[in-house]
Amino acid sequence: MGYREILAGKGLKHTKTRALVLEVLNQAHIPMTADELFLILKRNEPSINLSTVYRTLDTLVKKSLIMKTTWMDDSRSCYEYNRMDHRHHLVCVGCNRVISVKGCPIDEYASAVCSHEGFEPAGHRLEIYGVCSNCKKRVKRVEE
Amino acid sequence: MGYREILAGKGLKHTKTRALVLEVLNQAHIPMTADELFLILKRNEPSINLSTVYRTLDTLVKKSLIMKTTWMDDSRSCYEYNRMDHRHHLVCVGCNRVISVKGCPIDEYASAVCSHEGFEPAGHRLEIYGVCSNCKKRVKRVEE
DNA sequence: GTGCATGCAAAGTCTTTGCAGGATA
DNA sequence: TATCCTGCAAAGACTTTGCATGCAC
Numbered sequence: 001m002g003y004r005e006i007l008a009g010k011g012l013k014h015t016k017t018r019a020l021v022l023e024v025l026n027q028a029h030i031p032m033t034a035d036e037l038f039l040i041l042k043r044n045e046p047s048i049n050l051s052t053v054y055r056t057l058d059t060l061v062k063k064s065l066i067m068k069t070t071w072m073d074d075s076r077s078c079y080e081y082n083r084m085d086h087r088h089h090l091v092c093v094g095c096n097r098v099i100s101v102k103g104c105p106i107d108e109y110a111s112a113v114c115s116h117e118g119f120e121p122a123g124h125r126l127e128i129y130g131v132c133s134n135c136k137k138r139v140k141r142v143e144e
Numbered sequence: 145m146g147y148r149e150i151l152a153g154k155g156l157k158h159t160k161t162r163a164l165v166l167e168v169l170n171q172a173h174i175p176m177t178a179d180e181l182f183l184i185l186k187r188n189e190p191s192i193n194l195s196t197v198y199r200t201l202d203t204l205v206k207k208s209l210i211m212k213t214t215w216m217d218d219s220r221s222c223y224e225y226n227r228m229d230h231r232h233h234l235v236c237v238g239c240n241r242v243i244s245v246k247g248c249p250i251d252e253y254a255s256a257v258c259s260h261e262g263f264e265p266a267g268h269r270l271e272i273y274g275v276c277s278n279c280k281k282r283v284k285r286v287e288e
Numbered sequence: 289g290t291g292c293a294t295g296c297a298a299a300g301t302c303t304t305t306g307c308a309g310g311a312t313a
Numbered sequence: 314t315a316t317c318c319t320g321c322a323a324a325g326a327c328t329t330t331g332c333a334t335g336c337a338c
Contacts, residue, residue, distance in 0.1 A: 013291095013292065014337075015294090017293085033327095034328080047294090048295085049295045051328085052295070054328060059293095069216055072212065072213055075214070076327070077219055093266050110272045114274045119272075119277070120275040121273075121274050122274045123272075123273045124272045125270070125271050125273070126250065126269070127269050128250075128254045128257055128258065128263075129268060129269070130264050130266045131264040132263050157311090157313070158313090161318085178302085178303080194302095196318080219301090219327085220302065220303095290338090293335080295335095296333095299331095300329070302326085302327085302328095304325070304326090305322105306321105307322095308319100308321095309320085309321105311317085
């Protein structure tokens with residue numbers, strides 16, 4: 001299914017920006033900031049404005065085509081393609097490298113917690129933070 | 145152990161603001177914004193300034209006495225007491241009510257993911273989002 | 289042609305910083 | 314007393330909004 005159909009399915013007009021945002025996020029597999037997207041979109045569409053990117057992201061979030069989130073150490077919003085087989089992420093607290101992790105260990109637990117509290121499940125957010133091997137070396141070097 | 149000792153253990157001077165921030169967050173069991181804290185602290189310390197609150201929070205985060213995070217639908221930073229037996233949260237996407245959930249289903253999984261990728265575990269963030277019973281009723285009423 | 293999307297500029301919100309005076313060990 | 318903390322005001326970063334023009338259906 002092309003992005004034109006995906007957008008039409010949500011009652012949205014097809015525009016260059018919307019299709020490109022969906023494509024970039026779909027291929028990225030990793031949450032990106034509005035500014036990062038802006039710089040990428042600018043290559044195809046030099047006249048594009050950052051506020052258009054924000055408006056586009058907002059629209060796509062409202063239609064649940066993408067999700068908005070953040071990393072714990074950064075207050076900027078990030079945006080991520082909303083897939084059926086969602087992934088979680090492993091983030092290095094040293095260099096901010098992000099690894100996309102397949103499989104979700106939470107769905108069952110989340111449903112159980114929700115039903116215990118009388119909630120209708122709507123999703124969850126899970127990230128794992130750690131120190132990657134490069135950063136571990138760097139720390140050791142400093143400690144020596 | 146009092147907050148004076150906790151602060152001293154991290155090499156920090158004891159100040160009213162620091163002790164109060166720790167106390168409020170410790171009792172809250174739920175992440176709070178800088179502004180929410182500011183309003184509470186103002187009751188005890190009417191002359192307090194919001195920038196002092198931000199500086200205090202920053203200091204306490206750097207010493208790992210508290211943690212900084214956000215909710216998915218809000219870009220403001222929240223701060224949470226850093227306990228050994230950490231909790232996760234169930235958030236209503238309708239009214240933003242937050243329920244603190246005992247027990248963590250993730251530690252083992254997080255360690256496994258980290259060791260698979262050569263990371264040293266440093267923590268994780270997990271929140272569950274859902275629609276609480278009140279908000280479910282509200283939706284039904286609108287649909288009828 | 290109508291209604292929604294966009295570029296541009298300006299405003300808004302949250303957060304950080306510089307500086308002089310004040311509190312802590 | 315030396316050092317770090319605080320209030321105040323100003324700046325900074327990210328995000329949103331108003332308006333006139335342009336594009337999609």
